[in-house]
Amino acid sequence: AGCGGGDGGGANRDTFTYAIGDEPETLNPALQDEHTDPVTELVFRGLTRHDAANKAVPGLAASWRVSRDGREYTFTLRKGLTWHDGRPLTSRDVRFTLDAVRRAGADAPLSRNFRAVETVEAPDDTTVRVRLSRPFAPLLDALAVGVLPEHVLRGKKITDADFGRRPVGAGPFRLVAFKPGRYAELESFGGYYEGAPKLKKIVIKYVPDDTARLVQLRNGEVDAAHVQPQQAAKVRGDDDLRLEVHPTADYRALMLNMKQPVFADRRVRQALNYAVDRDAIVKSVVLGYGRPATGPLDESPFKIEAPFKLDPAKVNELMRAAGYTRDGNAPWSKGGTPLTFELSTFAEDSLRVAILNVAATQLKQQGFNVVPKPQPKEWVRSHWGDLQAFVVGWGTPYDADSSVFGPFHSSEALDKGGSNYGTYANADVDRALERGRDTMDPAERKRAYADFQRALIEDPPFVWITYLQTLNAVPADLTGPRRRTLGHHGYGFFWNAEKWARSS
Amino acid sequence: MGPVVLKGFLIRRAATAFAVVVALSALCFALLDVAPGSPAAQILEARNGGRPPAPAAVAALERRMGVDDPLPVRYARWLGDAVTGDLGVSYGSGRPVRDVLAETVPWTVLLTVAATVLSMAGAVAVGLAAALTRRVRLRRGVEAAVFVLGGMPGFVTSLLLLYVFAAWLRVLPSGGVGGPGEPFDVSYLVLPALALAFGHHFGTYVRLVETGVGRLRDAPHVDNARVRGLPRRTVTARHLLRPGMVPFTARLGVGVGGLISGAYATEVIFSWPGVGREAILAARGHDYALLTAIVLVTGLIVVAANLVGDLAVAWLDPRVRLSGGVDGR
């Protein structure tokens, strides 16, 4: 390995240090959502992975075949795959992984993606056969989950703490050290199937405070960092740094509780969607690092145009049609009772609170008497059903099904234990969602999700507000990062880190 | 106060310390139980990419973890394990609590000790200067500064220190305790220790020294010490400070406890891998085993600190009787 000269700050050119605020509890990919944290992302690799367009492409699997009925998948692994500890990676590891995740049940939320899986077979070292009880379109997407080493985990629980801290994977980087609360040290893995990554070493530093992160970045204590919108100007002003702005599929919206009589009339909900000035929110709350949201799939290839934007005339028209009247600046009222609802969110989440406040002011201006009322997370967790309206965050960049089935299908309603917290129920939506999940045909799926989105426009469950963007400051000489729609908190920034390099 | 009295006192203290520990652990369970929230929800949210988990999943996990058992059952289970030395595992990461403590407690002790020493030394110096100076302006200035520090939330002090020393002067690292290949050295300790030492408590320390010493400034025994030609240092240290330190010393024992749980903001800002942050996360996550263990560690430190405080008060002022109680009145 050639030694690049240190650049004064003691930073080694072969070492790439990145500061981030969130620290995972565990580095086990089976215990994370698809939005895996950087370390897990770098250490593990799944059968499939996502490309720049978030399409499932070959990962550990070199190729696959899907049966015509969409119920049998046969994967062929790449040749010569090895684990970081040097053992060969075989189809038995894949089978072990899928079985373990399926068995994890309540322990691993991810297991919901494998409910349709009936059997997993490993007829030989490089072949994996997955049989489903019914077609399940998002399967390829779900199989991007990191494959776990059977030889390490056999006989242990999937929640094994030791593995969670000292994972063995087959990804491009090998974990050398993980010090909770401090850092994770990774080094380039020569046995990676695409060859050793160019960056010799990546250090992920956990710096929970935003300001401290910026200071470390500007001092050269770290090379790159996750930064906040209000810090963007400082980064842009620094010649040694480059600001990487990536869109995310993470949106914020006002969820409306359908059990509340105020929201019974879909025209009221439509009106609400015409009553917020999304551009103003994007401009003030995230300083422009966001995109007005009009539906749950705006960052998906299935996106269709939705008409929602600030339109007071439309609000008036819809509200009148719904039977409400308004005198001057007084709120809309019907039969003498003004339209009032509480808008809540997690009090600890300053971004959501800011959105809540701005949205509340805007809605008030349009005659909706909104009472802003942030609540602590712990309280919300046990009071979902009592909320009237709530600033939610949702959305994944991957398969549309995983993004929208949970929150909008009536079978996932809160009372049934699902994550449809607003108890939204719409037969058209249900049907469209089921179609999108069951068919394998891309065109058919596109139609299904278009229908779904149209149904949402007619009968909005949420007041869509904004998609967030994620900001990362990187050294100006770093090459390789590619724009991709990322997930929650901007996880996924390291998706192609094996291709990154420092040009000199 | 002969050694016999001291021994009896220590034995009694040890017994009550045991009671404190039991009470603490029980209380910790009870409070967590009463407070809203569920460990399962917390865990699943983390595993669910930060999105709220579905209630059914939460319920299932709770069953699996046994946290829906009645409180006494859970506490008895914990206690049974604890007496055999098994502190259980942290819900969140599944790691043995003992490991978590082993990793975080030493850092906390280091920081707390450094901060305590700093704030003690600083408070004595500043408090004395304010109490003894005849320059009213200087005294007012010191008092004002102390009130500014005392009125400032911890994060402001921390961020200002961070800004001045790490971002602007760039003489000290901005946080952490050293990355891979960078061994820990004191420079990492300086800023968090300063932030903690000169935060909210500092003002009370200074004022306690100031009032404690100020009211003795022209006591006859001090005059006498001066008239004997003792060096200023001796007069100050032995004849003013020592008798004047009683309230300050008593407050110090408390300060240690406050520093541990109050270190959260400082630990976050300076990425200090201490137990304060762990405690808050554990409390948020209803991580019974971890929180109880942390609370017990803190409790032992607090009990010890207050013991030292009581002994120090008795040592500083021999009129104080350790045995307590007022004779026959």
Add this chain to the structure above:
Amino acid sequence: MAGEVVRRPGFLAVAVRVRRPGVWAAGLVLVALAVLAVAAPWLSPYDPTATDTASTSLPPGSPGHPLGTDTVGRDLLSRMLHGARTSLLVGLAAAAITVVAGTLLGALAAAGPRWLDELVARTADVLLSLPMLVVVLALAAVIGPSPGTVILAVAATSWMPVALVARAELHSQRERLYVRAAYALGLSRGQVLWRHLLPGAFPPIASIAAFEVGHAILTESTLSFLGVGVPPNRPSWGNLLTEAQSHLLTGEWYTVAFPAAAVVVTIMAVNVLATAAARGDGRAW
């Protein structure tokens, strides 16, 4: 001094020497703050919670916004004025309860039988060891969130330092000859405590008292983010500070400076009053 009014002994020896100008000034500051707080709805130019996306992050001195606006365009002056209501109420009430309860508990410990001393001191140990968060959340769950809960929660989690200082001070004073002289007059323990020991312990306690006000104001904001009592949306100085945390170093320094200054001014004023009340003639010999 000849004009000093004769008081019956038996009252706590709290004799504020009102002739000192500082005392007047401090009293005036507090009264002024209280008036501003009460009159906030009439004095505030804007609704303190109304955002204005057209005028965000305005610096102090901007037309219409003398103290500027925050990042979502809320008027800082209005927020400061409204904030004074919560902060002064909670800060002063909680601090008063903290100090009174702490002093009394400390006094009970020092003057009472040994078991009481142990009980108070060990209870203090227990409370000092528990993170405030847990205690407060449980408390709120039991008695429900309200401003009263906040005051109670602050007091419940911060009386210990006061009590321990009072206790140590009394421990060291109760062996003094003048205490013996008081017993010789036939005073009961309670009377001795009230007339001699407590006033003697007052100067150090008073010097903590002011900081307890600051502590209460800041704690209140922590609690409001935990959903106890005051909703986090309602402005209070503590909330303003906490919300402004991330803006301290990004140019909007004033969002921190104004509330911090208000807190500092308040505790300074309280300090002047407290020391004036306690000092009387603060000799210890």
Add this chain to the structure above:
Amino acid sequence: MSVLTLRDLTVDVPGRRVVDGLSLEVGAGRVVALVGPSGGGKSLTARSIVRLHGDGVRTGGRVLLDGTDVLALGPRELRAVRGRRIGYAFQDAAGSLNPTVTVGRHLAETVRAHAAGDPERLGAEALRRCGLDPGTLWSAYPFELSGGQVQRAALALATVLEPELLIADEVTTALDPVTQAAVLDAVRAQAVNEGRAVLLITHDLAVAGRWADEIAVLSEGRLVEHGPAAEVLQAPEAAFTRALVSASGTRREPPAAAPPGDPFRAVRRARRVLRGRARTTVALDGVDLDVGTGESVAVVGRSGSGKSTLVGLLAALDRPDEGAVLAADRDVWRLDGRSRRALRRETGLVFQDAAASFDPRYTVERVVAEALPKGDDRRRVAELLERVGLDPAMAARRPATLSGGERQRVALARALAARPRLLLADEPTTGLDVLAQERVLTLLDDLRREERLAVVFVTHDLRVARRVADRIVVLADGRIVEDLPAAALDTAAHPETRALLTASDPAATFPTFRS
């Protein structure tokens, strides 16, 4: 050549000038007694010499030590002079020692500060010179000592470096005649043999006459008389001096012995053990004492013999380790708290250390008023102050600013305020000049006559004992060795009593020899 020269010294306290142009010289090898009325400014003069300025006190004039102006010294030079060349023993001996530091440490730190030799050896010598046993007292804390022991410890501290000039402000007031003689002999011997100067402040003409070479009389802020001791005492010129001399010369007959009343307060086989940090003392060992209604008992004995401890028992403040304290034949420690408090209310107590017995935050007014029985008019405070010879205007002052004698009288006023039936007075007149003392004693006579007040009077002064007491009790080493009618004192047989009698023999008071 004079070691200390005062020129036109003035001292102002708020509102008045206390010392008004005092000029005085103290030569090497000379002991000069400064006498004057209580509150006359003696202590303030002494403090001015060492440049101690209390709150609101201002000094003018010149103070020369061997020709150098003390008032003009810089801090460093001043430190070198203080302690080493000037020793100052405070009138308030107990207050002048740091309660948190042992006696030995006080001594050692002084020696060390001036790098004057082996601290332990010098300190121990100084203690021994003052009649204290370093073995037991070195590691004692000041508050663990008896009044006389503290006073001697403080004197030892002032003389540990054998300074050229010793200012001794009422340093033997708490000492019995035997100890007093030993201590002052030692002081005088040092002055005479080593050529040191001593400014001996005292109210006691007997002391002045016996140990001083010269007497200077301070009255109304001025020196009204100054001359060789014998001359001044035998042929006093100034009116004030004449009054003093005549008052101390006359030997008043004790009041007719009151008929022994009913037993009022008694101590039975009492034993009290005092435990210090480093030592344990059996302060009282099997003591029996009865006090009847209206009776007056004087308790005398050597310093450290247990007198104050006995008072503590009689006051129902301290519990005997063995034996009992009886009030009207009932064991006070078997009573409930309320009755015991009632008992204390009918007992007036004057502490030996008057200064420390006041709440430092209280004014004189409050101090006295606190003791008033319920429902009493507060105007009685002024009346009481007047009766003990104090200006009622003093009511607004804090005890800390009073002179030694004034404090003692405030303490007495407080003790009498409760209209007690028993007065326990622990050396209550030691700081008073003869005139003031006489006034106080007369007051007690009146009270005894009018209200049948019983008095237990601890004193080292046999003259006073004879003057006030029906009975005299002699304590030695925690035991009562003699208990006899006052009139029979001269016939006492116990060696302890005889020693006291000899030491206070008036014949020794006006020595005719001069060295």
